[in-house]
Amino acid sequence: MESQVLEKRTESELLPTQEIGSIAKPAWRVKGVTSDASLTWSDIKEAEFWGSKLDVPNYTDLIALLKERLNSKRPPLEEERTAIREWSVLYALRMFESVGLSRVYSGEQWRVEMYEHFVRNVEGFKLLGSVQSFDYKYYTKASVVSPPKFRNPIHLEEFLFVKKHSSRQLKVPITGPYTIVDWTFNEFYETDLRKKKGSNAGRFNFRETYFDARRRFILDLVRNVFRPEISVLTQNGANWIQIDEPAVTTHPDKLEMDLFVEAINELTRGFENCTFSLHNCYSDYRLLAKYSPDLKDITQLALEFANRDSVDLGQDSNTRPGYQELSAFEDEGYRGGFGLGVVHVHDYFGEPRGGALVEGNDIIESPKLIRDRILYASKLLKDPSRISVNPDCGLRTRSWEITYRKLQALSEGAKLARQELSK
């Protein structure tokens, strides 16, 4: 696959490490920007603890601001909200930098949530309410009620802030068009298409308008919102964009997968100075593998593997079942890089085994387990330079303590793997 080149790297190091996206928002970040939740001393102590531990420059200014908020009965001013949000980004950045990640970003502290942040900032969407994802996890779902229009840059302010405060390679995560469409009720396009086809079209055949309406929605979204957004970001210096597409393979249909490929290729077309990676998790990788060579400008697939793997130490196919689907991508002809998921991000209910600690519902993978996962993947791909190392997905459901320990282990595990590979 000639069009797919290895990542345009700025790092010389083998096995660069990266985060995927969001981490949990600290209580002081959540409560500090809302008027209906009161900050507590314990929240401030948490800010103090992490400020000191991560050596966040001037973090005592945040503590002073939080103390003022604690004693105030008025709602936060807009400038206070902004300041608290910015502090939260700085804390996340410092966490990533202090554990030694090569590619960093804001931990999405700037954003409400990956879907809601996008739809709130684009014309044409109406938020309808919450829908369960799993267990007690939910997301706010919107409907498209008019053709989507680019209003203002969605991620620029966040990007410029992060750029000002970090000298590492920045990787900007954006929620991809297929996911936005799949998670949105398609009221406008379905109604519009039915009208255009005549008042009775689709009346007793629900499937008649479904796909056409979906295709019109996604292509309008890419052309009218995503491309202007990428233009703005790249003009301001963004050179790596990670397109988050958790919804891909939800509908394992050729029509749907072709639509996904068409949308991504249209989105990335012509942005020569930007690296594009694609993140997907909890999906059918055999299916994704089949279409991966068609993603013309995607040079890294950041995927979830730890969730599928055992936690025993070892570098063979028996101990590393979770990584075997890498072969499917190879077999289908994908020759780009991989962001290798090496730590689990959700609650863990399995037994503790040799390669990990289990504390409550958290699993803390050991550096040796992470090393083994990387080395096994290197062996399968026969080329460690195609591997970057990351968590399966954003760590937002974990506490900061667990996130920190997992990222430390990830960084340490990558180091152990580098040592092995350099022998």
Add this chain to the structure above:
Amino acid sequence: MSSSAESALTGIHPRSEATIRVSRDFDRGRTTQDSLREAFRRDAYDLVCLQKEEGIDWVSDGQLTWQDFLRPICETFDGLKIGADLFRWFDTNTFYRRPTVVGKVTVRENDGNNSFYERHTVWGSLGDVAAGKRKKLALPGPLTISALLEDKYYPSKKDLVKDITQALAIMIDFLANKGISCIQLNEPSLVYKYGPSEFGGEAYQDIFSNSISDHLARSRAQLWLHTYFGDCSKVLSQLLKLEPFELVGIDFTQTPLSDIEGCDFSGKSLGCGCVDGRNSLIESPDWIADFSKQASKVLRPQQIVIFPSTDLKYLPREYADHKLRAVAQAAKLLR
């Protein structure tokens, strides 16, 4: 059943925004199990009241506490263990924890059924709010349970399906004694075209049919069978032959009515799943009634029960409640 059109819900109803807030707080350690339990109880109470006000004929408690459609079963049956891994629930943006079969599947000893009733229905805490109403509960069917779990015990799927059906039969009788008049078995795996191919094959349809006939023939509850997330036209004739089911449901968002013309519904009722459980556009009662009339004309069922194509949990609560009202009003229009 009486001769007029009736109405029901299909499965899990979405939690209210208030319950979602409490459950989020619980998840983050900010509130207690008791607060969460009370939030679920209040939510279920409101939902039952809404169904009564609107005239829904078969009342559900909404199954609001169910984290996913398999989990309560796993917690009730011996031989099944809840997995750590998250798996996508068909082609939706919701996930379930995949169970693993680690031993022979039976209803858990030491009062497993009672534990199911206490933990996974809220009828016991709702007083007499549903007095005089027929209560309905949806359970995953044996083929769907078998298709979605990881089997590390049974040498053949046939034995697994049989044991699950037997355990379900025992549970269903227990629930009938507790006053649940109708159990609806949901079997999306029978029709889901992207599922494991073995389950779509005729051999498994036979295993399913035999298990159902062997174990559910003498059930004390009224049994309904519903298929969704796929086109049922290829399997419908076989499903209509299954004696234990008084009603067979169809997801009309996936199965064109024209494709099942001529299917013999004599002696069976039709579960008319024409209200799209995955679309926020609210169907008008007139449209639903028109569609149901048309379906009735084409399929000639003994009776028609209008319900959403699938669980309404894929919609925010407000929209699900609008759909519930539309279903109830459409059934009234047909009376």
